Amino acid sequence: MLGLFLVLAAPLQLGIAMYAQAHHGMGDAVEWPNWTGWIMVLCGIGVLWHGWNLRCSGRQKMTLIAEKWAALEGQRGQVERVFSSLVSAGHYEAGLSARYERAQAEHARVGARIADYQPPGFFASLSETSRGDGDEILAGIARLADADAAIMAARDFFACAPGWRDVWSNEVGPVFEDLDVLDDVADTLEGMGTDPRITADVEAFRERVGDHKDTVHDLGKRLEGGQIAPAQALEELDRIANDARTRVAELIEATLATDASSQGRERYARWKGTGISLTAANAEYDEEYWSEEADADIEYNPAATIRLITNSAGVNLEGLPAPASGVLTAGRSFVYLLPMYLDRYLTKNVDGSGDASSSA
Incomplete structure (x- = not known):
């Protein structure tokens, strides 16, 4: 919204002046906005450009979340089988079980957040604050991937x-x-x-x-x-x-x-x-x-x-x-x-x- 305000302030001022001149004959000539107004326009363009990049980044983030979550889900079955075999063999059973149970609970939480995650509206997507949820979800997926890596590493370590x-x-x-x-x-x-x-x-x-x-x-x-x-x-x-x-x-x-x-x-x-x-x-x-x-x-x-x-x-x-x-x-x-x-x-x-x- 700030970007739009900055961009439109000077043109609106000019438009109002031209309208008044054309329809009411007010003033000898149309007075252009002060140079500071055009500086505001340039700043507004910069703000909007940054906001547009954020919006594109948000769309890319949604795609990235979908890809990483799919990869995580794709190896879930193998991780579960490896965990079951390690626990059945009695390898560091209590510690490994606690590790796995925490990861499973986190998996459910991250999955629920992804299901509820919606891209922000147009104006909201132009703000830095719109990036937070996506970043948190990606961080959660990364930790879950590390948890899976730990189970697979345990298999290699115990063997x-x-x-x-x-x-x-x-x-x-x-x-x-x-x-x-x-x-x-x-x-x-x-x-x-x-x-x-x-x-x-x-x-x-x-x-x-x-x-x-x-x-x-x-x-x-x-x-x-x-x-x-x-x-x-x-x-x-x-x-x-x-x-x-x-x-x-x-x-x-x-x-x-x-x-x-x-x-x-x-x-x-x-x-x-x-x-x-x-x-x-x-x-x-x-x-x-x-x-x-x-x-x-x-x-x-x-x-x-x-x-x-x-x-x-x-x-x-x-x-x-x-x-x-x-x-x-x-x-x-x-x-x-x-x-x-x-x-x-x-x-x-x-x-x-x-x-x-x-x-x-």
């Missing part, structure tokens, strides 16, 4: 088929990110500590983080040598992730409990009440981790892991209370969160609602 090393490299990504983040939390704890016993415990935890990283590296070697089964290796990753989270939660509670200041008491109350809300920014994995062996960042796809984590299809954490455990529990599902938010329990002030404010 030690060619490519299993790539699958393992992707699986260890979230665990290394966990350990790096928890090491940062230990830095914060170390800076806050006044009790010598807690300081010693924090230092011991930092050593444990290093040991956990060594264990993860060793797991890869044991897999290579056939000394551990793939499903057992995944369970060991769960054990490491749980152990590190449990220990750092104990250290956070002990540190907050020793702070007798009013701010310390508020932080401790918030900790006990899980008063921080989860967001994608503070709980989703970042798609890369630092490798000391390679001395470089290693990229991976957290949405395609076999283990159920924040980035997996069907996980919606926005606004949920941030658990001290670093794990969301719902029924049989255990969703591993990037525990970055734990640092906020230590460093942020408490606002009137009990949540963390932006100032330290």
